[in-house]
Amino acid sequence: MTVMETTSTTSTASADSCAGPPRQPRxxxxxxxxxxxxxxxxxxxxxxxxxxxxxxxxxxxxxxxxxxxxxxxxxxxxxxxxxxxxxxxxxxxADMVRYAELVREGDHTYAERFDLLKSTRDDVLSRIAELQDTLAVLDRKINFYADAGQALASERAS
Amino acid sequence: MTVMETTSTTSTASADSCAGPPRQPRxxxxxxxxxxxxxxxxxxxxxxxxxxxxxxxxxxxxxxxxxxxxxxxxxxxxxxxxxxxxxxxxxxxADMVRYAELVREGDHTYAERFDLLKSTRDDVLSRIAELQDTLAVLDRKINFYADAGQALASERAS
DNA sequence: TAAAACCTTGGAGTGTGCTCCAAGCAAGCG
DNA sequence: CGCTTGCTTGGAGCACACTCCAAGGTTTTA
Known part of the structure; x- marks a missing residue:
């Protein structure tokens, strides 16, 4: 009757910021x-x-x-x-399902699998570039707020 | 009457793989x-x-x-x-809305904005790490299919 | 001045990726 | 044998981030 199905640990906010990714058990x-x-x-x-x-x-x-x-x-x-x-x-x-189909179809789909993975790889590279771009923006803002915080602190001290 | 609203160019598959991101007009x-x-x-x-x-x-x-x-x-x-x-x-x-609220509330929310951006920054760093990890997996598979393709080609040639 | 193009609103609809439910079968334990 | 726990299915429901609609007012072009 009771089902409860292990509702995947709610990792909404990555709690501990100074640890690696939550390694799956081996x-x-x-x-x-x-x-x-x-x-x-x-x-x-x-x-x-x-x-x-x-x-x-x-x-x-x-x-x-x-x-x-x-x-x-x-x-x-x-x-x-x-x-x-x-x-x-x-x-x-849906794209992963397509890849799975190619695998099921056998060795003659190697070329198509290659193409699919290659374009995925290109996507990943540009995602990384985007993220690094974003990181720069974030860092500028973070520095701004850090400096502003410092300014407020020294204002209180004076 | 007619609305049509510029239904954002369907960029499902990034058509041209050897071009930068589609720069917005300045x-x-x-x-x-x-x-x-x-x-x-x-x-x-x-x-x-x-x-x-x-x-x-x-x-x-x-x-x-x-x-x-x-x-x-x-x-x-x-x-x-x-x-x-x-x-x-x-x-x-929802998190961006939260940040927008902090901005609207004024200068006294600097610390909270700092925290929010900092944890976002941490997320970005780990996303980048994940993607680089994935890139390695992808490259191994791509190399496999490339080699397999070569093997098939030389088989045809012999 | 009339037609065409553009802008307004609240609310309803869509696609993706899960997430859950109900009803029932199965396996292990005391 | 009965109890608990776990697994099965098809189909319904949900959260997120848009996406669109209907009905009407505005602005621009010819």
Missing amino acids: RPDGQDKYTISEVVTLTGLTAHTLRWYERIGLMPHIDRSHTGQRRYRNRDLDWLDLVGKLRLTGMPV | RPDGQDKYTISEVVTLTGLTAHTLRWYERIGLMPHIDRSHTGQRRYRNRDLDWLDLVGKLRLTGMPV
Whole structure:
């Protein structure tokens, strides 16, 4: 009855500013079968999202137990890692689905996969450039407010 | 009657890969009054979006002509430039509205504005790091497909 | 002065990427 | 056996950031 589904830790504001990204727990060695909830803890995605990815054709075929429950394998986790990376680039899910289709279609789609990844790479490069541009603007403003804060402090001191 | 509202050039796929970002037209010198459609061409935003920004409190007070039409000034365009930059960082609109409120409230909010920009800056830095990480993954895959393409080519040649 | 182009509003609609629900089956434990 | 916990499905719902509409007033051009 009660479902509750691990509603992914609300990381709205990155609380600790002086730590790396929240590292996902590492996969246990020598295992090649994971339940959906194990994949939840390994990837940080919700079970809802994992099932949704499958519905929209973003996943390869996922093995099932004799009673129909999903049994993910290491290659599926590798795929989810890639999807996670692509998601960070802002790539639309539809494009990732297209890439997944190309993979399913076999080796003769290498060229098209190459093109897709290459243009994604170009996008990433320009996103980085944009962000660095923004960083400069931000730094100018931050310095302004820092100086203004200093000015107020020394005003209080005098 | 006919509205049509300049439905922002569909830049779904960045067509020309070997060109800089699509530079917005530069502001005419010595002008300090712009209609909404002039702001549309200067910013690349739609008129809908400009009005919506105003409704949600993301804009400072915008002057009006004697008949109630918007007349943007250079400082408003500066603000829109900043908003555009912040939007690129993935900052939620709600946070930008918060910043706009702080600006409206006056000089005594300097410290809070500093904090907000600083944490945004931190976010930008980690986004850049993520993207560079992704770039490495992408490059490995791209190299794989490039090599595979070479292999196929030399196979055909032999 | 008339037509065409542009601007106004509140509110409704859209696309994306999840997020959740209801109802039911299954597996492990005491 | 009953209880708890976990997994299944299709479909509905949600948050965000726009995007558009209808109906009407304004400005510019010919």
